[in-house]
Amino acid sequence: MSRVVVLGAGISGHTAAAFLRRWLGRNDHVIVVSPKPTYNWIPSNIWVGVGLMTPSQVVFPLAPVYERHGIEFKQARAVAIHPEGRVDDPTPFVIAESTLAGQEGTREEIRYDFLINATGPKLNFAATPGLGPDGHSYSVCTETHAAEAARALHESVERMRRGERQRFLVGTGHGSCTCEGAAFEYIVNLEFELRQRGVRDRADIQWITNEYELGDFGMGGMHLKRGGYVTPSSIFMESLFAERGITSITRAHVRQVAAGVAHYETIDGPEREVGFDFAMLLPPFTGVGLTAFDRQGADITSRLFRPSGFMTVDAEYAPRPYEQWRADDWPRTYQSPAYRNLFAAGIAFAPPHAISRPYQTPSGAPVAPAPPRTGMPSAMIGKTVARSVVDMLAGAQAPTHTASMAKMGAACVASAGANLLTGTAVSMTVFPIVPDFDRFPLYGRDLGQTTGEIGLAGHWVKVLLHHAFIYKAKLKPGWSLIPE
Numbered sequence: 001m002s003r004v005v006v007l008g009a010g011i012s013g014h015t016a017a018a019f020l021r022r023w024l025g026r027n028d029h030v031i032v033v034s035p036k037p038t039y040n041w042i043p044s045n046i047w048v049g050v051g052l053m054t055p056s057q058v059v060f061p062l063a064p065v066y067e068r069h070g071i072e073f074k075q076a077r078a079v080a081i082h083p084e085g086r087v088d089d090p091t092p093f094v095i096a097e098s099t100l101a102g103q104e105g106t107r108e109e110i111r112y113d114f115l116i117n118a119t120g121p122k123l124n125f126a127a128t129p130g131l132g133p134d135g136h137s138y139s140v141c142t143e144t145h146a147a148e149a150a151r152a153l154h155e156s157v158e159r160m161r162r163g164e165r166q167r168f169l170v171g172t173g174h175g176s177c178t179c180e181g182a183a184f185e186y187i188v189n190l191e192f193e194l195r196q197r198g199v200r201d202r203a204d205i206q207w208i209t210n211e212y213e214l215g216d217f218g219m220g221g222m223h224l225k226r227g228g229y230v231t232p233s234s235i236f237m238e239s240l241f242a243e244r245g246i247t248s249i250t251r252a253h254v255r256q257v258a259a260g261v262a263h264y265e266t267i268d269g270p271e272r273e274v275g276f277d278f279a280m281l282l283p284p285f286t287g288v289g290l291t292a293f294d295r296q297g298a299d300i301t302s303r304l305f306r307p308s309g310f311m312t313v314d315a316e317y318a319p320r321p322y323e324q325w326r327a328d329d330w331p332r333t334y335q336s337p338a339y340r341n342l343f344a345a346g347i348a349f350a351p352p353h354a355i356s357r358p359y360q361t362p363s364g365a366p367v368a369p370a371p372p373r374t375g376m377p378s379a380m381i382g383k384t385v386a387r388s389v390v391d392m393l394a395g396a397q398a399p400t401h402t403a404s405m406a407k408m409g410a411a412c413v414a415s416a417g418a419n420l421l422t423g424t425a426v427s428m429t430v431f432p433i434v435p436d437f438d439r440f441p442l443y444g445r446d447l448g449q450t451t452g453e454i455g456l457a458g459h460w461v462k463v464l465l466h467h468a469f470i471y472k473a474k475l476k477p478g479w480s481l482i483p484e
């Protein structure tokens, strides 16, 4: 009888837990620890943020799903890992603090044989003074944030209907942000909705980003094969913005957000400011702040985690200049080098370095997109780690399965306007996610498998994915047949 504990019930942790339950025996325990009672299908928060969906359409309660499938659920926030147990009992354990109403802060020790850390990101709004829903801008990172953004957008629309002009600013709220693709989805959905609501002519829409060029997406950009010719993603995005009348500020680090104005620096210029009536700016991410202790109780957090708070895994972390970064630096098994029964999956693992070339402003602020770990790789890594854990419990000495982002492709459908007849979406595939210039010297990626199209069919696929992935996450019959 074994105990596998999964920290986090997001795309990666939930996938890992579901497959562990499927592959382990009935006497083995699968325990999920996560602070929220609900699962959030985060990609559809974009549609909540423009008022097309309610939060209840993108979340569902986890407890009944886990109960039905024999997964133990602890609504709690993990705070510390004790991978060596105690002097008098070497069983490893995690300390978690309850988030259940009436029991907030109550601590519990949860023992494990294997631990998967899939705690995702901390939304680090504090990195930029005034950033975020507690400051002067909105976010779509959670369903609650997205609903607040939708309410503010509704007010702006009402003002435009009364004849006022409104300035919209959308993008990244710090030079080290990731997830530019999500902000991109938001700005094009926003623009589409303003057209739908008949007020587009009174709106100035501006994109602000830490990307060197449009279409970088924290992946160093890509070359997309479209119907026989090759287009850099910068051209693809520039033409898309030009068609929609969206202006842009690139290579920017937002330094501060005040009421109605964002202060920013660029890599080649002095400090500037841009005014807004409505701003949706993503925060940078860090790890969630887990700590770790050895059997004597000494702090070993730095053995398990990088300074960013993300977990150290089997990657090559030695700092090297951009020109020397290799696809082989990226992790394969996601096992901690310090403890064989400890893994990190999804956003929780520390990438060895960025994918895009990093820059900084003259004052030294980073303008360096962090590498994205989107839904598909996060889920695939969760599943891969679950398989290795199952095999190691059966006697394998080392992880048996690998899922390097430098060997893996990904598909992403970015909504660019939600309407069943007039909507569009950008459908992209990349292979591999992390470019490999040894295998593909010209572009770093296989052009046969790196494609981009925009059109109505993509919107239908996006709607289908919303329903299919929520169905899968609810672990309804046949869930495991739906690909990650």
Ligand SMILES: Cc1cc2nc3c(=O)[nH]c(=O)nc-3n(C[C@H](O)[C@H](O)[C@H](O)COP(=O)(O)OP(=O)(O)OC[C@H]3O[C@@H](n4cnc5c(N)ncnc54)[C@H](O)[C@@H]3O)c2cc1C
Pocket (backbone or CB within 6 Å): 007, 008, 009, 010, 011, 012, 013, 014, 033, 034, 035, 036, 042, 043, 044, 045, 046, 076, 077, 078, 079, 118, 119, 120, 121, 140, 141, 179, 182, 288, 345, 346, 347, 348, 373, 374, 375, 376, 378, 412, 413, 414
């Ligand atoms: C607005 C938005 C739109 C996006 N759209 C897309 C898209 O269209 N396509 C795509 O592929 N990707 C998209 N992404 C990215 C995608 O959401 C992430 O890649 C994915 O959620 C990462 O999965 P994860 O499990 O690592 O983290 P998460 O999904 O964030 O899950 C982390 C889990 O850990 C829990 N947790 C946090 N702290 C603790 C703790 N201390 N102890 C225990 N549990 C904890 C959280 O509550 C959560 O359940 C989008 C992201 C955003 C923000």
